[in-house]
Amino acid sequence: MKKIGVLTSGGDAPGMNPAIRAVVRKAIFNDMEVYGVYGGYAGLIKGDIKKLELGSVGDIIHRGGTMLLSARCPEFKSREVQQIGIEQLNAHGIEGLVVIGGDGSYMGAKALTEQGYPCVGVPGTIDNDIPGTDFTIGFDTALNTVIDAIDKIRDTATSHDRTFVIEVMGRNAGDIALWAGLAGGAETILIPEENYDMNNIVERLRKGQERGKKHSIIVVAEGVCSGVDFAKQLKELTNNDIRVSVLGHMQRGGSPSAQDRVLASRLGARAVELLMEGKGGRAVGIENNKLVDYDIIEALEQRKHKIDLDLFNLSKVLSI
Ligand code: F6P
Numbered sequence: 001m002k003k004i005g006v007l008t009s010g011g012d013a014p015g016m017n018p019a020i021r022a023v024v025r026k027a028i029f030n031d032m033e034v035y036g037v038y039g040g041y042a043g044l045i046k047g048d049i050k051k052l053e054l055g056s057v058g059d060i061i062h063r064g065g066t067m068l069l070s071a072r073c074p075e076f077k078s079r080e081v082q083q084i085g086i087e088q089l090n091a092h093g094i095e096g097l098v099v100i101g102g103d104g105s106y107m108g109a110k111a112l113t114e115q116g117y118p119c120v121g122v123p124g125t126i127d128n129d130i131p132g133t134d135f136t137i138g139f140d141t142a143l144n145t146v147i148d149a150i151d152k153i154r155d156t157a158t159s160h161d162r163t164f165v166i167e168v169m170g171r172n173a174g175d176i177a178l179w180a181g182l183a184g185g186a187e188t189i190l191i192p193e194e195n196y197d198m199n200n201i202v203e204r205l206r207k208g209q210e211r212g213k214k215h216s217i218i219v220v221a222e223g224v225c226s227g228v229d230f231a232k233q234l235k236e237l238t239n240n241d242i243r244v245s246v247l248g249h250m251q252r253g254g255s256p257s258a259q260d261r262v263l264a265s266r267l268g269a270r271a272v273e274l275l276m277e278g279k280g281g282r283a284v285g286i287e288n289n290k291l292v293d294y295d296i297i298e299a300l301e302q303r304k305h306k307i308d309l310d311l312f313n314l315s316k317v318l319s320i
Contacts (some may be wrong), residue, residue, distance in 0.1 A: 003093050006037065013126050014065075018256060019267060022265040023279045024056065030272070036056070040070045043069070043086055062314050072104065089117065098271045101125065102130060120284060121296050122292075125139075128305070132303050133286055133292075145254055159244075163242045165242060167246045168247055169223070173221070174189075174191025175307060176194050178308070201218070204319075226246075
């Protein structure tokens with residue numbers, strides 16, 4: 001392939017910019033032309049496509065968000081709309097597309113692949129819920145953002161002897177809650193992958209108070225329930241002074257961590273290599289610190305992202 005495109009789609013994630021940079025520079029280094037599709041699949045349908053040069057991706061490695069902009073595009077589920085996308089790519093002579101994004105973006109890349117257009121998926125989402133990779137681009141930065149928030153909330157929780165319920169993102173996955181809860185020393189972590197026992201939570205809070213604990217931090221993944229709803233349930237069973245903090249979209253912003261920049265650079269460059277080898281219909285990832293790639297249809301249909309239950313069990317031991 002001599003001409004490839006790159007787009008970012010769905011919820012943005014810190015590290016998308018270094019991934020775009022890697023795609024562009026790796027391709028140009030190998031004498032290919034690269035086109036940026038602006039505004040995700042919505043921009044693709046409109047033909048918002050421009051050629052990118054080495055300088056187009058200068059000074060972005062440290063920036064959050066995505067210079068290519070992003071969008072959610074439910075219309076792209078339709079076969080006719082996908083065909084329009086393929087026509088736009090063909091009109092520019094673009095022979096393959098790198099799609100950086102999460103679950104919905106992968107579905108779009110899979111659909112284009114099924115229609116014979118070669119795509120390579122690069123996992124970019126803070127949720128860490130993509131099959132075929134241990135980590136997604138943006139997860140590490142989001143974790144650091146959440147931990148920073150937990151540390152700050154802990155200060156005020158201690159001063160006021162309060163229980164804090166902190167709601168974090170993650171869609172249907174509990175990875176952000178689990179990793180940030182463990183790293184932030186939360187007393188309780190609620191994830192959608194595991195049921196919770198309210199009596200047990202109340203008992204743990206009571207025991208903590210008995211031994212003089214001045215605060216309690218409960219991290220709730222949004223896939224379990226809203227932090228406000230959980231706090232209401234808890235209030236009915238305890239006399240604790242409870243406050244709720246919903247971290248929201250701040251978790252998606254900020255300068256990507258070193259970990260995310262390196263991961264994005266490796267995955268972006270690998271996606272280009274696959275297209276150079278004429279291999280479309282793949283999804284790249286990292287497993288045990290080795291780059292891997294899978295058939296994108298197989299990755300989405302047969303693989304499941306699994307939460308690390310050992311980590312979950314460890315968090316329970318360490319927060320007694
Ligand atoms: O997938 C990333 C994510 O931030 C999820 O954690 C969250 O559920 C969702 O996107 C929020 O989407 P939106 O920005 O469209 O409200």
